[in-house]
Amino acid sequence: MKPFFAQIERDLLIAWQNRQDLGVMLVFFVIIIALFPLAIGANAPVLDPLGVPVIWIAALLAILAGFDRLFAQDVRDGWLDQIALSQLGLGWYALAKAISHWITAGLPLLIMTPLMAMMLNIPLQQWPPLLVALLIGSMGLTLLGVIGAALAEGARRGTALMALLILPLAVPLLIFGTLASQSDRGIISPHLMLLGAVFALLLALAPLVAASALEIGETETGL
């Protein structure tokens, strides 16, 4: 497991050096959320049911927006060549990338969420289901993003392609996530379980899909 953690450690070190990217992502998240009350009118009763969905859409966009450069830098630096020859292997590498990306993007977002929930006047008893669902949902979205980034790697208009590929696949996470967040039967709702099932499926598939995508991308576009 040592090489696996070494990869995570390396990514976190790099992310720390590029920490302004994190700021951009968080500001993006806050701005999307802040735009809704501004557009609809702060006192409108229609805002109340909108709170949770708005947070989810903002989280989805903020997480997926950070993915275009996930593998690009490693490919350009030649790090991927070193990974392919190492003990780590591309599948574990992709999983390590997902974990480090979640720590640097998903986790800060989750920490910001109570603040946003307060801003949108979401009732306090809804916070626990929202946070738990968002925790699982953000991890699932990160895994989806890893698949998209790996598939787009090598394609020339990678970012646009990725959005087209990944946004439809994010729909189940969004549906189960918002329903689980609005559950009035406590944290553990059927929707949360379905959300967990989607996450478990992604956890099993994403590293494998990403690994084969990276391998194919290399042979098609290499030097």
Add this chain to the structure above:
Amino acid sequence: MTDHDHKKTARKTAPSTADHRLHIDQLSVLRGMVLVIHNLSHRQSAGDICCLTGPNGAGKSTLLRTIAGRLPAAGGDISCAAPIIYVGHTDGLSGAISGRENLAGWAKINGFSTTETAIDTALSSFATSRFADLPVRVLSRGQRRRLALARLALSPADSLWLLDEPNAGLDQASSRILDDIAQKHAMAGGMVLAATHLDFAAAAKPGSLHLPGLVT
């Protein structure tokens, strides 16, 4: 992970006939629609340094990447009974972190020694200690190359070094260090296959492998 390791070594470990540790038989490699390497055969045994020569586009980098398992062969066989260390013309260094962090991370993902002294020795092999703690993005081309080559000092004695234009960007002193290191590695039972336009390791044996150029 162990399963994966096992598969990986199984693919690369060959029934070692004779002393040859690197076998290339009737290898053909396609890039796009172009047959870059056609029916190439090559043998190398422990202690051999081989220079890979040929004009631009002759397939030197392609051959090295194919041996490293980064490109598929269209035909033929490659088997290598030694761990492979590849230094391509991208250095594999992240610009955001220091040379030392890059090297230590590389050693960890390969399971090589990561003690402070091992890393320090490797860094000093190409006299990189002075700038090893700066972020790589502020370094010059040659300094990056030296950091990339410092990996060689951490590699196992029996490994096969695949070097793609190792001298590119190096000053004369560093080129001499590279020559020395390559020869020491060969004497200790290692193998070197280097694609280069320049003089490299005068003691090259069995000499060089020449790629004639495009086969159309």
